[in-house]
Amino acid sequence: MQDPRSANTTASLPRAFYERDTVRVAKELVGKILVRRLGRMLLEGIIVETEAYRGRDDEASHAYRGPTRRNQVMFGEPGHAYVYFTYGMHYCLNVSTEPTGQPGAVLIRAAQPIKGMTEMMSRRGTRHVKDLANGPAKLTQAFAVTRALNGHDLTSGKKLYIAEPSHPEPCTIETGTRIGITASAEKPWRFFVKGIPFVSKR
């Protein structure tokens, strides 16, 4: 809290937070603050929607068939950014979970912007705050997350990290099935804040 620009948040979450069961980490990430430092600029948002992606027991996971060049971050040290490119034009942001060597990641699907909204509007090409980060690819566009950040250590407190809110707002976390997948579609591994307009559409 030395830096007045981050008066809203505490320090970045420790490695131990991520070094746990992926589904649990996904659920507990809802309500945390996603922070992006761009030079002097600070972009912040409350994480309002996540999805858990596991390993051998999860057909929808990139790690389902074992390690590849793309998914290696999922098998690495917990607390690193796994950013992948999809549909020829979009990036998605995940955080690695589980102990080193064990695959797992949490997809950050949506955030409620709280700081740097003007910059996000410019990056997204809309003035509607609801539409800045209500979807995984919208979120990466708003927060300037590209594959350059793949593998970035989220506990370093630089460029991109996740922090505990200093004044958490009470909210109800709802559970549902994951969006945009066909395999293992029945697994209830999506978590989101109930009743707010910042989550992605169904």
Place this chain on the structure above:
DNA sequence: CTAAAGATGTCCT
């Protein structure tokens, strides 16, 4: 080497 699908978003009807 080739092909097909993909953890999506936007614009159109």
Place this chain on the structure above:
DNA sequence: GGACATCTTTAGA
């Protein structure tokens, strides 16, 4: 509700 943009990754020949 549906088409389509656009290209990386992965699986299979």
